[in-house]
C-alpha cells in the first residue's frame with residue numbers, strides 16, 4: 391500500500407464502498423460486533439483469556455494509561471512513507487498479522503482468507519504451527535507476499551525438522567519460536583464448555599502430513615504426545631540454528647533477563663508478548679514490559695511487540711516505547727469472522743490508515759522518528 395492510499399478522503403471513500411455496517415472503522419469496537427457472529431465454541435476459544443482475564447485487561451489498560459503528546463508545526467510530509475524493513479522483510483508499515491491457529495473457528499476459509507487479505511495489503515502473515523490449513527495450502531493462497539513461520543517446538547525432533555523444511559520450501563523467511571505456550575493456559579471458557587478445537591481435530595493440519603503421523607491410528611492422541619513441551623530450555627535453541635538458515639525470533643519474552651539471554655544465544659529478534667493474556671493470568675501487561683526490554687537489548691536484536699494492540703494509536707505507543715514493529719492478534723480474527731478476506735483487509739487497512747493519520751497529527755512523518763518523548767510522563 392502506498393502512503394497516499396490512506397490520505398483521508400480518498401482512503402475513506404474506498405473503504406466505505408460496499409462495506410457492511412458491522413465492520414466498523416472503530417477498531418476497538420470490533421470485538422462486540424464479532425461476538426454476535428461467532429459460534430459459542432469459537433467465541434469461547436478466541437475472545438476470552440486465561441484465568442480471570444486480569445492480564446488481558448491489564449494489556450488494554452496499559453495502552454489506555456500511556457498518552458501521546460501531539461506536536462505542532464513540524465512540517466510533516468504530505469505524502470508519508472510508513473514502510474520499513476524488519477529482519478529482511480519489506481512491509482508497508484511496521485505491522486504484521488500475529489500467528490494464530492485454528493482460524494476456521496472464525497470463518498470457514500480460515501487462514502486462507504487471512505493470508506489472502508494480508509497479501510492484498512502487503513502486511514506479512516505469520517503462519518501458525520496450529521493452523522487449520524497446512525504450509526502448502528497457505529503458501530498457495532498467499533502467493534509471493536511476505537510470510538513468516540511460527541513454531542510450536544514439538545517433543546519429536548523429526549517432526550520439528552520436517553516443519554522447518556516445509557516452512558522453508560513454502561517460502562517462509564523468518565522463524566518465530568513461541569516459548570510461552572509449552573502447555574495451554576488455564577482457560578475457564580474452554581474448560582467450562584469442555585471444548586478444545588484440537589480434540590475435534592481442528593488445528594493439526596501441519597502435523598497430519600508430518601512423517602511420524604503416517605499411519606497412526608489416532609492423530610489427535612499422537613498430537614497430544616508432542617505438543618506439550620514444558621521441558622524446553624535454552625539448550626534446545628542451537629538445534630533450530632542447525633536446521634534453519636534464516637532469522638530466528640523468540641516470542642513470549644517478558645523479562646529483561648530473558649531478553650538478554652536471547653541476545654546471548656545469538657537470536658535475531660524477540661516478540662515482547664504475553665500471548666494476549668491467554669497464558670499466565672496475573673502476568674504483567676506486555677506494554678509495561680516493553681520499555682525496559684527495549685532499553686536492555688534494543689541495540690543487539692530486533693524487538694517486536696504484541697498483546698493488546700487495537701488501534702493505530704496503540705501502534706504509535708508501542709513503537710514509541712521501543713518496538714520496531716507490532717503484531718496484531720484478535721482484531722484480525724474479528725475481521726475474519728465478520729467478513730472473511732474482506733473483513734481482514736478492512737481491519738488491516740483501518741489499522742494502517744489510523745496509524746498514518748495519528749502519526750501525522752502528532753507531528754511525525756515516519757515511524758522511525760518516534761521515541762519515548764512522543765508519550766507523556
Ligand SMILES: Cc1cc2nc3c(=O)[nH]c(=O)nc-3n(C[C@H](O)[C@H](O)[C@H](O)COP(=O)(O)O)c2cc1C
Nearest residue numbers: 436488489490491518520568665666697698719720
Ligand atoms: C485464537 C488465537 C489463537 C492463537 N494461536 C497462536 C498460535 O498458534 N501461535 C502463537 O504463537 N500465538 C498464538 N496466539 C497468540 C497471538 O499470536 C498473539 O500473541 C496474541 O493474540 C496477541 O494479543 P492480542 O490478541 O491482544 O492482539 C493466538 C491467539 C488467539 C487469539
Ligand SMILES: O=C(O)C(=O)c1ccccc1
Nearest residue numbers: 491492520571593665668
Ligand atoms: O490458543 C492459543 O493461544 C494458542 O496459541 C494455540 C495453541 C495451540 C494450538 C492452537 C492455538
